[in-house]
Amino acid sequence: MGSEVEAVLEQLERARDAEGACKAADGWAEGGRVADLAALAAALASGRGGDERTALLDHVTEKLAAAKSPEAVDAILALAHTSPDAARTRAFASRLGFATDVETFGAALLRHPDASGEGRELFACWLHELVLRGAPVAEVPAARSFHEALARSGHALGGLPLRLLPCEREATSYLPMFGEAGLEEAVESLQRGSVSMRTLPPPAEHEAPRIETEEDAGTTARLAEAVRAWKKVEAKVFRLTPPITSGDVGKWLLRALPLASLEGAPTLTADRTSADQAFGALFAAAANGGARDPGVGGAYGRLRAWTSFAALAGMQEGARPDEVDGRATQIGFVLFRAPGGWFFDVAWDVGVLALREGGATCAVVAATDAD
Numbered sequence: 001m002g003s004e005v006e007a008v009l010e011q012l013e014r015a016r017d018a019e020g021a022c023k024a025a026d027g028w029a030e031g032g033r034v035a036d037l038a039a040l041a042a043a044l045a046s047g048r049g050g051d052e053r054t055a056l057l058d059h060v061t062e063k064l065a066a067a068k069s070p071e072a073v074d075a076i077l078a079l080a081h082t083s084p085d086a087a088r089t090r091a092f093a094s095r096l097g098f099a100t101d102v103e104t105f106g107a108a109l110l111r112h113p114d115a116s117g118e119g120r121e122l123f124a125c126w127l128h129e130l131v132l133r134g135a136p137v138a139e140v141p142a143a144r145s146f147h148e149a150l151a152r153s154g155h156a157l158g159g160l161p162l163r164l165l166p167c168e169r170e171a172t173s174y175l176p177m178f179g180e181a182g183l184e185e186a187v188e189s190l191q192r193g194s195v196s197m198r199t200l201p202p203p204a205e206h207e208a209p210r211i212e213t214e215e216d217a218g219t220t221a222r223l224a225e226a227v228r229a230w231k232k233v234e235a236k237v238f239r240l241t242p243p244i245t246s247g248d249v250g251k252w253l254l255r256a257l258p259l260a261s262l263e264g265a266p267t268l269t270a271d272r273t274s275a276d277q278a279f280g281a282l283f284a285a286a287a288n289g290g291a292r293d294p295g296v297g298g299a300y301g302r303l304r305a306w307t308s309f310a311a312l313a314g315m316q317e318g319a320r321p322d323e324v325d326g327r328a329t330q331i332g333f334v335l336f337r338a339p340g341g342w343f344f345d346v347a348w349d350v351g352v353l354a355l356r357e358g359g360a361t362c363a364v365v366a367a368t369d370a371d
Helices: 003-015 018-030 034-045 050-067 070-082 086-099 102-111 118-132 141-152 179-192 217-223 251-256 275-288 297-312 321-328
Strands: 210-214 232-241 269-273 332-337 349-355 361-368
Touching: 003 018, 003 034, 003 050, 018 034, 018 050, 034 050, 034 070, 050 070, 050 086, 070 086, 070 102, 070 118, 086 118, 086 297, 102 118, 102 141, 118 141, 118 297, 217 232, 217 297, 217 361, 275 297, 275 321, 275 332, 275 349, 297 321, 297 361
Parallel strands: none
Antiparallel strands: 210 232, 232 361, 269 332, 332 349, 349 361
């Protein structure tokens, strides 16, 4: 380890000078000093650096990912191998997915064809972080081969497609972005705006169907997969007799359903929305987490969102994402929240209703979280 790296570590441990350590890392990044960044990251991952080491490690690996050089990427892979930690591996993959391209990914795979353990897991997460950002991963032979190997081995991420499906269009809006380039992209995303939603009319005279709650613990668990770590979660399926059409869905239906999340709520906000907006809400919850849950990152957030979305759509467990995506065009989606009641009325409020094909059943998942 170089003397400059040791000096930064000693200052960090003695004076808790995280700002000085960040400035040093920024200077090394600008000067292309990948070896020093790698040495600092390895020391931080091993436990050095005091209380500030976790935040500083995130900063240093962000700089390594942005360097895109083989040495920088290999340094991150070495961190995953020597300091195995699932959450840290997902964080590394998120930074690599943001900063690199498919050529960098393919070249790294060729350099590490026998990656195992956390190294393999890092590649698996990095792969889907790239897919979520619209990268043409399927055009890279090494990436296709790696994905096929994941599927053959039964890896959880092996069943996700190597391209974004229509229902995932909004998911990219909720991915973390890093550094100055990330700030610029965030501003551009806000300026573009999101897909419009149509607010449901207030309750009107409408004869409610007979409503029966369907009890199925397996379906309930799958519905709640995207928000399973949150403080309060409600997931239910209802049978409607007679069936209703998506055009008939209004606040009256939400009020008629026996939902604890809406019981006694003084106000109800509800919007008809598209399948990609509904999927995006689930993905954002799973990937980025709530008040106490840091989320599982883009790759596993994608997996959890598809699990919940498939259950909303009434698909059987194990249904492929492309099958679920095809069914989604026949489903009416509503996003809702009810401030002041069951919901904590904070950033981590989620409410999704899906009127399934044929209108005979609907499914709801609601969640809220707080410190």
